Amino acid sequence: MRLFYRVLSGIALILALGLCIVIYYIANPRLPFYTAPQHVHYQDQWSEADRQIYYYTPQGTQVKGLHYDWFSALELPFSTQRFAAPEYLARFGFLVDPKQQPSVANPANLPVGFTRHQNPGSNVEYLDITCAACHTGELRFKGQALRIDGGPAHHVLPSSVPTLRGGSFGQALVASLAATYYNPWKFERFARKVLGDNYEAEHKQLRKDFKTSLNTFLTVAWNDTHRGLYPTLEGPGRTDAFGRIANASFGDAISPDNYRIANAPVDYPHLWDIWTFDWVQWNGSAQQPMARNIGEALGVGATLNFFDSHGQPLQGDExxxxxxxxxDLNLIEETLQKLKPPVWPEDLFGNIDRPLAAKGRALFAENCAACHVPPVLEEKGRKVKQLRMLPIDVIGTDPNSASNIADNRYDLSALQWDPAELAxxxxELLPKQEQPIDLHQLSVAKGLAYVTAFVEKRAYKDATVGPEEQARLNGFGLPIGVMELRAYKARPLDGVWATPPYLHNGxxxxxxxxxxxQSERDQRFYRGNVEYDPRHLGYRTQAFEGGFLLDTRISGNHNSGHEFRAGPRGHGVIGRQLQPEERWALIEYLKVLGSPLEHQLPNP
Incomplete structure (x- = not known):
């Protein structure tokens, strides 16, 4: 019997040690080391004032009720170092400038895209993560950093699912929140920083409010984990945007029956010139700027209520x-309309081989222009680029993103929408739908369009915005257009050299x-290193500490399609095989496409 208890105690000890190791690695994610650049170079893409507006104008996101001063005061789980220290957040890929200092717009000295807002009638400042956090890039080369405003970010933002590998901002944030709440010494330091002279009067309420926010994070993490909603790991610079918005809006907020597997991570697209496109999103599913921006804000955490305090669906003007x-969303949109594509910095990345680029110009006209130089029409006082949509059986790239948006269905009948209200x-549904809307099986594109329309209408009412002003804020008087094509758009390639990795899923x-x-492409490579390769136009892909290994054999990660190779066209083959010297010439031309440098090329 004594031996039995010893064995049992040994097993219990091993399990306890194993649990401690698991907790330690979950709370200490594997992150790349951060080395500050010698200097951050900013291009003349817009004015410094425009840059600050874009970086720090709030959208209304609330990050699950997290207060700005709470976030600023958090400590790491096993130390007193600030979680929000710029050099720590930079390890997740968020952008900081070594010379930046606290300012009126950024009092906590946080990375690009981290700001704050107050709701009407409230004095609480919520942490607000804006579009700038995901749509601002940076390229490193020989100790120098080149900021790419409007370019794709390469942080690891969304997932709060706990894994031993770690590396996600969401997972690390939840670990710090939990450690702060359950460690009395940490919470004491935290409370005194946040409350100051109001410590005695507000300590208990702070603990209660903090636990409410923590519970929200933990509920989402548990739900995502045990349901296995995100089987294809996203990693740096990627998120399954539509999948996450749908699961939050239709699953969390309406019914668990609406949860769907989200296995289609996409890269954050670059933003210059998007206001000239007829359709946006990788699959060309959205049209109106305000609706696009409201959808993005909802995806990042803006609050949304479908039901009243008794669980009944809100009706009518409610x-x-x-x-x-x-x-603020309109201010960001108008600011982005001033954004110019980046220009190849010869002083940083090397001089352009102009004769070679001129040869590349001819090759571009032969092989690329048919898709990537769209016709331009005049519509409502603006020049509109009519982007070409390429069906997935033609372009041959990973189908998950386009297919999920077109095929996944959701039951929104609990919201009790009246068809007359929807009409x-x-x-505007394109193509126009002749059959009545079936609320029991609505696609994510249509469902989000109607949700966004209701949210937009109510937000305009609350902000006392009249009809004429609404048309202007919507963007060029456009309706909330919806398309559900199993296709991806071919966008113009100005500044494409600054937007690696490539294809919609990176x-x-x-x-x-x-x-x-495809046979010459890397099947597996590391993401998260922002060290630039100016010869091949991409990031360095070698293994490094804390790097994310992208396996293109996994569903959602496929690197097929958009191929130039010998054989019949179609099913991903879009052009003839290019010889190495032709590829180098095209690369040289893509460095200057659409920029003032293009006018310096010699005539053929």
Missing amino acids: RYPSSVRVH ALNV SVPTVYQLLSP
């Missing part, structure tokens, strides 16, 4: 209160590989 800020909304690391047959 639909749908949210925290989105339409005036009166500023929503599965091809360099332009050189994108111009090559």
